Amino acid sequence: MQNLPNFRDYYEILGVSKDASAEEIKKVYRRLARQYHPDLNPGNKESEEKFKDIGEAYEVLSDPAKRSQYDQFSRYWKQKGFAGNKQTPKAKTWQSSPSDRNGNQEVDPSQYSDFESFINQVIGVKNKSGASNSNNGNNSDPFRSPRTKVAYTVNPPPRTTRRDIEARLTLPLEKAYQGGNERIRLEDGRSLEVNMPPGMVTGQTIRLRNQGVGGGDLYLKITVEPHPLFKLDGSNIVCQVPVTPSEAVLGGQVEAPTLDGPVKMTTPPGVRSGQKFRLGNKGYPNDDGKRGDQLVEIQIVTPKNISQEERELYEKLRQIETFKPRADLIR
Secondary structure, rough: OOOOOOOOOOHHHHHHHHHHOHHHHHHHHHHHHHHHOOOOOOOHHHHHHHHHHHHHHHOOOOOOOHHHHHHHHHHHHHHHOOOOOOOOOOOOOOOOOOOOOOEHHHHHHHHHHHHHHHHHHHHHOOOOOOEOOOOOOOOOOOOOOOOOOOEEEOOOOOOOEEEOOOEEEEEEEHHHOOEEEEEEEEEOOOOEEEEEOOOOOOOOEEEOOOOEEEOOOEEEEEEEEEOOOOEEEOOOOEEEEEEEHHHHHHOOEEEOOOOOOOOEEEEOOOOOOOOEEOOOOOEEEEEOOOEOEEEEEEEEOOOOOOOOHHHHHHHHHHOOOOOOOOOHOOO
């Protein structure tokens, strides 16, 4: 098919062949919609026009009835009245199906200034101003002519069914704890700025009104990533804090990490490995906004590499220490 300036080749706009499947057309449209979406190309008029064009092409080619009519009537770009073509059209009539709402009507292609106006009128696509294409404004019978006549059916514009959709959002623990503004990008190319609540947990669902399909809602399914230091236990947070043998024996202050930053805590002399201490109100927020506690588990660790001076002190300590942990094992 020759590519004339006033002929809109929807297959060429999407870059698909005329025998492309519906699934292929849908896949290509989604890719192009993301590429040329106005949110991703702010101020780019060329991308904005391209986005409108691929939307118009997809509206026709994704609808089996419209696609069939488009393929059927697109041969009329050669008719008299289109792009100055002087060929005399051959009369041909297509019958609409019995279920068509508006029945058969007759149209003379030469009454249109260009092919785009003709094909848009036939398949019910609106022009770029948003108004339906028409020919000469004759309200009595604007499509009747003594010349070539084509019976056609105008389908009503498709109604977008209201539908809720779901998207998954994975967050680090610190972000899930703090909440706040988060920019998310959906599969359909849209970019949304969302004010996330604090204290989110895995499995939680956040509802965004009117962000689905056709005015439906968008449901964000939250997943909180595992953290290398903290483990959630209900509204409590559990973490391990390592101490040296001397800190365990003598006790004193050690620094423990929390979601609010490091805090100092005091351990008693002779603390045992695995012993837990509670930091009040340093846990995770619950549904009421109240915070749980942080449980700090002590882990006594021994050094693998020590200096010569440390070795001499450990040797001396071994000679003088009175603590015998295996005394009960030997009888």
